[in-house]
Amino acid sequence: MSTSDGDAACLLDVTALQAALARFAAERDWERFHSPKNLAMALAAEVGELLELFQWQTEAASSELARTPGSARAVRDELADVLLYLVRLADVLGVDLDEACRTKIAANARKYPVERARGRADKYDAI
Amino acid sequence: MSTSDGDAACLLDVTALQAALARFAAERDWERFHSPKNLAMALAAEVGELLELFQWQTEAASSELARTPGSARAVRDELADVLLYLVRLADVLGVDLDEACRTKIAANARKYPVERARGRADKYDAI
Amino acid sequence: MSTSDGDAACLLDVTALQAALARFAAERDWERFHSPKNLAMALAAEVGELLELFQWQTEAASSELARTPGSARAVRDELADVLLYLVRLADVLGVDLDEACRTKIAANARKYPVERARGRADKYDAI
Amino acid sequence: MSTSDGDAACLLDVTALQAALARFAAERDWERFHSPKNLAMALAAEVGELLELFQWQTEAASSELARTPGSARAVRDELADVLLYLVRLADVLGVDLDEACRTKIAANARKYPVERARGRADKYDAI
Numbered sequence: 001m002s003t004s005d006g007d008a009a010c011l012l013d014v015t016a017l018q019a020a021l022a023r024f025a026a027e028r029d030w031e032r033f034h035s036p037k038n039l040a041m042a043l044a045a046e047v048g049e050l051l052e053l054f055q056w057q058t059e060a061a062s063s064e065l066a067r068t069p070g071s072a073r074a075v076r077d078e079l080a081d082v083l084l085y086l087v088r089l090a091d092v093l094g095v096d097l098d099e100a101c102r103t104k105i106a107a108n109a110r111k112y113p114v115e116r117a118r119g120r121a122d123k124y125d126a127i
Numbered sequence: 128m129s130t131s132d133g134d135a136a137c138l139l140d141v142t143a144l145q146a147a148l149a150r151f152a153a154e155r156d157w158e159r160f161h162s163p164k165n166l167a168m169a170l171a172a173e174v175g176e177l178l179e180l181f182q183w184q185t186e187a188a189s190s191e192l193a194r195t196p197g198s199a200r201a202v203r204d205e206l207a208d209v210l211l212y213l214v215r216l217a218d219v220l221g222v223d224l225d226e227a228c229r230t231k232i233a234a235n236a237r238k239y240p241v242e243r244a245r246g247r248a249d250k251y252d253a254i
Numbered sequence: 255m256s257t258s259d260g261d262a263a264c265l266l267d268v269t270a271l272q273a274a275l276a277r278f279a280a281e282r283d284w285e286r287f288h289s290p291k292n293l294a295m296a297l298a299a300e301v302g303e304l305l306e307l308f309q310w311q312t313e314a315a316s317s318e319l320a321r322t323p324g325s326a327r328a329v330r331d332e333l334a335d336v337l338l339y340l341v342r343l344a345d346v347l348g349v350d351l352d353e354a355c356r357t358k359i360a361a362n363a364r365k366y367p368v369e370r371a372r373g374r375a376d377k378y379d380a381i
Numbered sequence: 382m383s384t385s386d387g388d389a390a391c392l393l394d395v396t397a398l399q400a401a402l403a404r405f406a407a408e409r410d411w412e413r414f415h416s417p418k419n420l421a422m423a424l425a426a427e428v429g430e431l432l433e434l435f436q437w438q439t440e441a442a443s444s445e446l447a448r449t450p451g452s453a454r455a456v457r458d459e460l461a462d463v464l465l466y467l468v469r470l471a472d473v474l475g476v477d478l479d480e481a482c483r484t485k486i487a488a489n490a491r492k493y494p495v496e497r498a499r500g501r502a503d504k505y506d507a508i
Binding site: 176178183 | 423425428437
């Protein structure tokens with residue numbers, strides 16, 4: 001049994017985060033805005049803010065962005081914003097993210113066997 | 128102490144997932160492609176595939192998409208793809224997602240006090 | 255001959271805009287930042303800002319956004335930002351947008367024949 | 382008078398394209414799906430497909446993508462898809478893209494004076 005086969009019992013646990021976000025929305029009466037369609041758009045908008053941090057950086061410089069004082073906070077904040085909306089979206093859709101990730105990793109392992117995918121961006125492109 | 132204040136000890140745990148993804152990339156010699164810049168683009172591309180599922184749906188219909196046989200698998204797969212790239216991106220950047228989320232939720236709680244934000248999309252828009 | 259068949263001589267003309275943007279970049283010595291990869295990211299980031307304007311709006315309200323004093327300027331600005339990066343990207347890639355659009359519209363006309371596509375979101379979804 | 386000042390009479394003309402797209406939608410009874418909210422999502426989804434073409438490419442390789450036989454058609458098609466949705470979105474919103482672009486370029490010229498913005502990614506980042 002191996003995690004890269006997607007057989008692992010549990011790859012992630014976002015239960016507490018989902019509960020915190022559900023309570024946050026309920027307390028503010030924001031549930032009415034939180035349709036999956038709207039949350040998917042909000043998620044995409046946050047990813048846009050994340051891209052903005054990387055867009056003019058070289059690949060090498062992009063590796064240092066979370067360790068550079070001037071940008072570290074912004075990188076952490078944008079990653080968090082994306083994750084918050086993603087976890088909230090999965091909750092209102094009723095999707096178990098742990099199960100979804102295990103299924104997808106197992107599918108990826110079948111799609112990209114180690115011996116054939118090794119070092120090939122072109123194969124990977126086909127994702 | 129309250130999770131919505133961001134004081135909770137732990138809101139999420141993606142340790143096992145990060146390890147699985149790191150191993151998946153290492154086994155295939157894909158680490159060279161996994162610069163934060165590239166992963167941010169891949170994340171955004173996956174969000175585009177998620178949006179495609181929702182784009183012509185009404186808000187009401189979007190709520191049923193993960194429970195409808197014809198679309199449930201696609202919704203779960205796209206949510207997983209987004210999460211996989213996000214968690215991998217955080218790993219190569221060296222960002223602790225749990226800490227980042229707690230910081231961001233605490234900031235949101237200060238920015239949107241319950242009594243002033245209640246039911247107001249306009250306030251929320253300002254995120 | 256019909257524009258919806260993609261046979262029209264010219265569907266759009268962005269020549270003057272491309273020249274203006276090329277000069278704008280050259281004057282500021284920004285050409286070195288304008289790789290297609292970077293411009294594609296900048297384009298996506300701007301689309302994120304556009305989505306932010308629509309994310310909590312109902313579909314009906316979204317139709318009024320460019321006519322509402324409080325949001326009209328923002329909508330126009332974000333549409334322009336997206337177009338500026340798209341036109342600049344096509345220029346550095348050497349792509350003729352008019353030809354590309356005519357080819358794509360002709361392909362869409364073959365893919366979605368009027369009699370079969372009429373009023374069907376599910377067909378359309380398949381784009 | 383100078384185009385980079387945004388004073389030019391006309392920077393772009395998408396009239397024929399807008400008419401072609403309006404007719405395409407009308408013929409298929411798709412106007413009911415074309416709310417600005419939906420079209421903004423479709424635009425973002427197409428940008429995701431564009432990003433997918435560039436995500437694992439180096440900046441240098443990205444410059445050749447529209448000239449490489451294996452990828453040229455895909456690049457042209459995705460650029461066209463983005464433009465088609467953008468032009469359609471502007472149409473249903475009632476936004477004059479030429480005017481919007483001239484206004485935005487004039488604002489950018491004020492925001493990034495040549496002498497101060499020259500060669501500085503950090504200034505540019507602030508867009």
